[in-house]
Each structure stands twice: as C-alpha cells, then as structure tokens.
Amino acid sequence: MSVYQRPVHLFWWLERRSYLLFVLRELSSVFVAWSVVYLLLLVKAVSDGDASYQRFLERSGHWWVVAINVLAMLFVLLHVVTWFGLAPRAMVVKVRGSRLPARQVVAAHYVAWVVLSAIVAWVVLR
Numbered sequence: 001m002s003v004y005q006r007p008v009h010l011f012w013w014l015e016r017r018s019y020l021l022f023v024l025r026e027l028s029s030v031f032v033a034w035s036v037v038y039l040l041l042l043v044k045a046v047s048d049g050d051a052s053y054q055r056f057l058e059r060s061g062h063w064w065v066v067a068i069n070v071l072a073m074l075f076v077l078l079h080v081v082t083w084f085g086l087a088p089r090a091m092v093v094k095v096r097g098s099r100l101p102a103r104q105v106v107a108a109h110y111v112a113w114v115v116l117s118a119i120v121a122w123v124v125l126r
Helices: 017-047 050-060 063-090 102-125
Strands: none
Touching: 017 050, 017 063, 050 063, 063 102
C-alpha cells in the first residue's frame, strides 16, 4: 500500500509572502558570499601594488560588475534586516531579571549598526 503524496509545483514559494521571504533570505547567502569574495579580491589587488589596484578598478567599472554589486547590496540589506528581525528569538536578553522586549533587542541591533557604520565612514573619509 502506497501513501499518496500531493505533488509540489516548482514555484510553491510564490504562494505566500512568508515563503517568498524565506527563499529570498536563503538566496541572499550567495550574494553575501560574493561580497566577501569581492572584498578579498580588492584587498589582494591593493596589497599587490598600484598597477594591480588600477586593473581591479578598471574591471570593477564594467556594467555587469556594477549590476552584480548593486544586486548583492540589496540582498545583503535583506539578509541584515531579516537577521535582526530574528535576533529576539535567538537570544534572550535579561535586565534585572526580566526579559527585554523584542523591539528593544531589534532597536539595539540597528543602533549598533548605525554607530559602527558611522565609525567606519569616519575612518575611511577622514
């Protein structure tokens, strides 16, 4: 006797917004990896000298590299926002014996992100 299994169509994840966000978040990891690789290639080009760095900048100016990096930035932002949204479920923060509300945990993550971004911007642009 076999058990009937309802067939699942290829685009099942388009049926609900939560499914779509789940699949996009999983896909975002590919773009996070691309961002890391791209940053490592930049560091390598800088460490190899001015000529290597100039070649890297020249290659980075192609429309398709810019398009991939813009897409990667959008997916990294999605990754960050969804990660911060999950933070209150992943970590329990207690202050004076009571659990901190989820909004405050999420807000603390965004405040830390803004502060660290400001510090990095200050170091890079000064």
